[in-house]
Amino acid sequence: MTTSLSLQQALDLARQHWNAGQAPQAEHYCRLILNQLPGQPDALHLLGLIAHTFGHIDQAIAHLREACSAPKFPALYASNLAEMCRQKGALEEGERWARKAISLDATLVNAWNNLGILLQEQNKLVESVLCLEKVQSLTPHSACAHGNLANTLRRLGRFDEALAHYQHALILAPDDAAINNNVAGLLLEAGRLDDALAQCQQALRINPKFAEGWLNLVTIHIARGDLTPAAQALVRLQGLAPLHPATRQKQAQLQQLQGSGSTELSAAEYAPILQQALQLLQQGRFADAETLLRPLVASGSGPLAVWHMLATVLRVQGKLSETLAIQHMLVDHLPGDAVSRFDLAETLLLTGDFDRGWQEYRHRYDMAHTRQIARHINATRWAGQPLPDKTLLIFDEQGFGDTLQFIRFVHQAKRQSQARIVLDVTPELLALVRRAFPEEQVIGRGELPPVFDAYCELMDLPRLFRLQPGDLPMATGYLHADPERVSQWQQRLASVPRPWVALVWAGRPTHTNDHRRSLQLQQLAPLARAEATFLLIQKGDAASQSPPEGMRTVALSQAIADFDDTAAILTLADLLISVDSSPVHLAGALQRPCWTLLPFIPDWRWLMTRDDSPWYPGMRLFRQPAMDDWSTTLDTVADALVARFPPAGD
DSSP states (O other), rough: OTTTTTTHHHHHHHHHHHHTTTTHHHHHHHHHHHSSTTOHHHHHHHHHHHHHHOOHHHHHHHHHHTTTTTSSSOOHHHHHHHHHHHHHOOOHHHHHHHHHHHHHTTTTTHHHHHHHHHHHHHOOOHHHHHHHHHHHHHTTTTTTHHHHHHHHHHHHOOOOHHHHHHHHHHHHHHOOOOHEEEEEHHOOOOOOOOHHHHHHHHHHHHHHTTTTHHHHHHHHHHHHHHHHHHHHHHHHHHHHOOTOOHHHHHHHHHHHHOOOHHHTTOOOOGHHHHHHHHHHHHHTOHHHHHHHHGGGGGGGGOHHHHHHHHHHHHHHHHHHOOOOOOHHHHHOOOOOOOHHHHHHHHHHHHHHHHHHHHHHHHGGGGHHHHHSSSSOOSSEEOOOOTTOEEEEEEOOOOHHHHHHGGGHHHHHHHHHOSEEEEEEEEEGGGHHHHHHHHHSEEETSSSSSOSSEEEGGGGGGHHHHTTTTGGGGGGGSSOOOOOOHHHHHOOOOOTTTTTTEEOOOOOOTHHHHHHOOOOOOOGGGGGGSSEEEEEEESGGGGGGGGOTTTTTTEEEEGGGOOOHHHHHHHHSSEEEEEEHHHHHHHHHHHHHHHEEESSOOGGGOOOOOOBBBSSTOEEEEEEEESSTOOHHHHHHHHHHHHHSSOOOOO
């Protein structure tokens, strides 16, 4: 806390930031409290929730243990600690904390439920039933309460009672995959195999990524003696939970039943070949990698890891039809593999299949390396419905170019939602966005938003609008330069001969495809044939590169403080020539002339083959005709530039 903040004010700010998905700011206020009030339980509890959300279970438990060592703390804190201990496998400690929570508040349903499940997992089934009956009596219309009680009754062998509670749960929540799957398990144990199969298939129709459902399906097929569908279900299970002991046990059981000690379900023998293929891929020897991999899947079967690697090799060579076929197969067999789904999304969008592409693009934050940067918001996600008299928070994501490209959809979100809009954008783009949306509240990332009723990621808007290529551009000239900056740059460049061609030759080095999209300034030497002054507006380390001999340049990089400076320069320039980086999106949003240089396989938003962009009318796209062939591309650009700005006297 500070002299200007009370404990309650600091706690309120921490909770508000957390509810808005701003974990760093929430943690900041918690730490501020703890610096002055060590052991303050509310701050420690919130720190524990933050740590738990981001997968740091040990840290979360440590925070909650300390919170629950305070002289006074809410029962909910002990109950939450009990559940975290259960997740960690510390069942006895979890039971102690659940009992502590009940001693503090005997009406806390959460605590009774946690205690019942902890007792169940310790095989203290009679006590578990008593706890879960208490939960069911307190919440008679809760499907979860009936389902949890049924789980314990099932383990006690009280079949009829368990089935009755499961059926009650299904009445309350017919689309709950876990409950459907539990009913299937109960029916399997009762020998009702046909009914079990139908119920399990229903669970998987509801949630195709439900690993426990696939495990149950394998078991049911084996019990029925149907080994072929059992093997097919096992492949799905391996895609969702490859390292789980139950998966390996089912694989061994099925192999024994099939009378073979080894089947194609194991990829271990392929590991050396996959490693060799990866090395070829890293060396850029894509055709060699393809030649190595194809025999492994020539029969139409083979380990999914081989298919995944082959899809990668084919895509980078531009063999997109075959890539898509493999990626669809991978997603079908690995419905829970977010990487496969995201790979499919990018290829679908690249080929113009927006219908399916936007749907798969939802999985961009489900991958291991992106889950940590996802924004966790404690509010309702907007599904595209009207929200009259409500407030909708829309926040940007990913890079500057993504925000510049997708901010156009806010107008449609306003019309469709009928809500008050709050835009949360990266601070570097704040001024540009505020000029574009003067009627909306625009805040910088990290600022506390006002109270809102629903939220949406900026790049989810196309999916909600069911955007098709033919719907684009939807808006043009939707960003505007600051007139004062334009005037300042006009004065600064007054003595520079025209025409002015702005140049950007490199993108962000950390981009996954930067080695293919970025250039060296020296490679732009062919452009010097045109009678133009080249304004060097590159930012970052690449800005220090020396221009080619004979090219008339003005270095502006060091004088560019922000995107408002870049916008002003692009407003004045006759043309921007740039690799695929944020300035092309800025030029497009400003509706300024732009030529974009693209690698052989570009980012999905540029589609394939066409020399224009539906996103930005008037933009020209210059593509590599073959992998890494910038020479031909730049010669083509130079010819076009000379035609546009011919030497004096021609």
